[in-house]
Amino acid sequence: MYVLDSNNKTPLHIQLYQAIKKDITSSYKIGDKLFSIRKMCNIYNLSKTTVSNAYSQLVIEGYIDSKNRSSYFVIENNYKDIDSSCFNEMNDIKTKKQNYDYDFYPARQEKNSFPLKIWKRLSNKSLDDDLDYCDNSQAQGEHALRNEITKYLIRSREVKCDASQVIICHGFDDSMLLLSKILKHTHTSLAIESPGYKLAKDIFCEQGYLIDEISINQNGIMLEHLEKSKSKVLYLTPSHQFPTGVSIPIKNRLLLLAWAKKNSALIIEDDYDSELSYYNRPIPSLQGLDESDSVVYLGTFSKSLAPSLRISYMVLPKHLLSAYSNLSDSKHARVSLMLQNTLSLFMKEGFWDKHQRKVRTSNKRKHNLMKELLLKKLQDTVIIKSEGIGLSLVIDSKEEMDFNLLHSLALKENIKIYFIHDVAIGTYDGIRMGFGGLQEEEMEEAITKFSKVWFLALKQK
Numbered sequence: 001m002y003v004l005d006s007n008n009k010t011p012l013h014i015q016l017y018q019a020i021k022k023d024i025t026s027s028y029k030i031g032d033k034l035f036s037i038r039k040m041c042n043i044y045n046l047s048k049t050t051v052s053n054a055y056s057q058l059v060i061e062g063y064i065d066s067k068n069r070s071s072y073f074v075i076e077n078n079y080k081d082i083d084s085s086c087f088n089e090m091n092d093i094k095t096k097k098q099n100y101d102y103d104f105y106p107a108r109q110e111k112n113s114f115p116l117k118i119w120k121r122l123s124n125k126s127l128d129d130d131l132d133y134c135d136n137s138q139a140q141g142e143h144a145l146r147n148e149i150t151k152y153l154i155r156s157r158e159v160k161c162d163a164s165q166v167i168i169c170h171g172f173d174d175s176m177l178l179l180s181k182i183l184k185h186t187h188t189s190l191a192i193e194s195p196g197y198k199l200a201k202d203i204f205c206e207q208g209y210l211i212d213e214i215s216i217n218q219n220g221i222m223l224e225h226l227e228k229s230k231s232k233v234l235y236l237t238p239s240h241q242f243p244t245g246v247s248i249p250i251k252n253r254l255l256l257l258a259w260a261k262k263n264s265a266l267i268i269e270d271d272y273d274s275e276l277s278y279y280n281r282p283i284p285s286l287q288g289l290d291e292s293d294s295v296v297y298l299g300t301f302s303k304s305l306a307p308s309l310r311i312s313y314m315v316l317p318k319h320l321l322s323a324y325s326n327l328s329d330s331k332h333a334r335v336s337l338m339l340q341n342t343l344s345l346f347m348k349e350g351f352w353d354k355h356q357r358k359v360r361t362s363n364k365r366k367h368n369l370m371k372e373l374l375l376k377k378l379q380d381t382v383i384i385k386s387e388g389i390g391l392s393l394v395i396d397s398k399e400e401m402d403f404n405l406l407h408s409l410a411l412k413e414n415i416k417i418y419f420i421h422d423v424a425i426g427t428y429d430g431i432r433m434g435f436g437g438l439q440e441e442e443m444e445e446a447i448t449k450f451s452k453v454w455f456l457a458l459k460q461k
């Protein structure tokens with residue numbers, strides 16, 4: 001006997017369908033007959049439509065069949081329903097964030113730095129009545145946002161471009177993957193700085209490119225080594241070399257562009273954090289110096305605004321635009337319309353410039369404080385290998401140190417530290433001491449705790 005409840009939110013025909021399905025899969029045999037529709041109506045005092053709908057659903061799903069829609073019989077009883085009791089939050093344990101006392105993550109800002117109030121107001125404003133949210137938004141990115149990004153890049157990074165060259169992407173990996181597809185028909189290898197950003201190498205590797213690692217020195221990539229490379233695509237971080245922090249002087253920038261021109265090569269300029277420069281004005285982009293359309297410029301909102309927004313952009317030379325639009329990947333927007341509209345208002349109404357000034361000032365203070373504390377607490381055992389830009393300092397020990405030991409000792413103290421070798425190719429190593437996510441007031445305590453672990457690791461090496 002089935003218990004059906006007409007006050008229940010689930011419609012009666014679904015209740016009946018679920019009850020019969022349960023019976024079929026638990027106790028019916030193939031060929032068993034179900035009651036006729038009329039008999040079911042009589043027994044349960046249901047309308048013919050209710051019973052017919054329940055039976056039709058079972059027919060569509062393949063549990064029962066009928067002879068002339070008069071008698072129904074079971075044709076399949078072997079089904080295991082999803083056991084919702086297996087859902088266990090513990091299964092998700094790996095993706096849960098651990099709460100450390102101090103987390104020196106090198107690519108985040110403090111939670112309170114996000115302009116939440118303004119963002120909420122602009123999000124609301126971006127829900128404009130005139131917009132058709134059911135339409136497919138522009139695949140390359142909303143024109144208004146591309147326009148704002150263009151104005152910003154011309155004004156502050158001396159990039160030469162118009163909005164038709166800008167593609168809105170969801171992060172560096174998305175921009176690089178898209179580029180690897182754009183270049184696939186014409187190129188087979190990628191030259192990359194060594195040490196250099198591992199993710200850039202991995203993305204191109206996964207797309208089948210050969211990788212040519214080119215050494216760097218204090219002036220960035222070594223041109224004499226590049227000259228020997230067969231690769232005609234070069235990935236670079238010219239303003240703030242990842243991970244060494246060196247920047248390419250103007251003379252070498254011009255030589256690089258001459259190399260690109262002579263070889264009809266392409267340079268991918270990753271300008272990921274130069275807006276957070278503390279000692280000097282950001283160095284103008286390489287793209288802006290180029291006169292032969294040989295630079296792809298990549299930028300991101302992750303460092304100065306928020307990594308969780310997942311918004312980056314790429315400026316393509318005009319000759320690559322048709323290769324981009326021929327890709328199946330160029331048919332749909334990569335970032336939601338609402339997010340794009342909010343960001344474009346944020347830029348248009350002047351908040352982006354103000355926000356940048358604010359985060360530059362506060363992070364400069366944290367940068368200086370962290371440097372001072374590291375030198376004070378670690379004294380002459382530490383070398384600062386990279387400083388002055390971004391959200392972290394790179395340090396190393398003057399004496400030999402076992403980084404694995406340092407890492408595990410730090411974890412025991414509930415401190416999380418990050419190493420270059422996890423994110424970079426090559427043999428260069430160091431500890432990336434992120435300051436952006438820490439509050440100024442907790443910095444002294446954080447570095448004191450870290451220094452205890454540091455000296456312990458030095459003693460136990």
Ligand SMILES: Cc1ncc(COP(=O)(O)O)c(C=O)c1O
Pocket residue numbers: 107170171172173197237242270272299300301302307311312
């Ligand atoms: C070398 C480098 N390039 C680019 C990025 C930007 O990455 P995304 O825009 O995916 O946050 C980062 C972020 O840390 C980076 O370290």
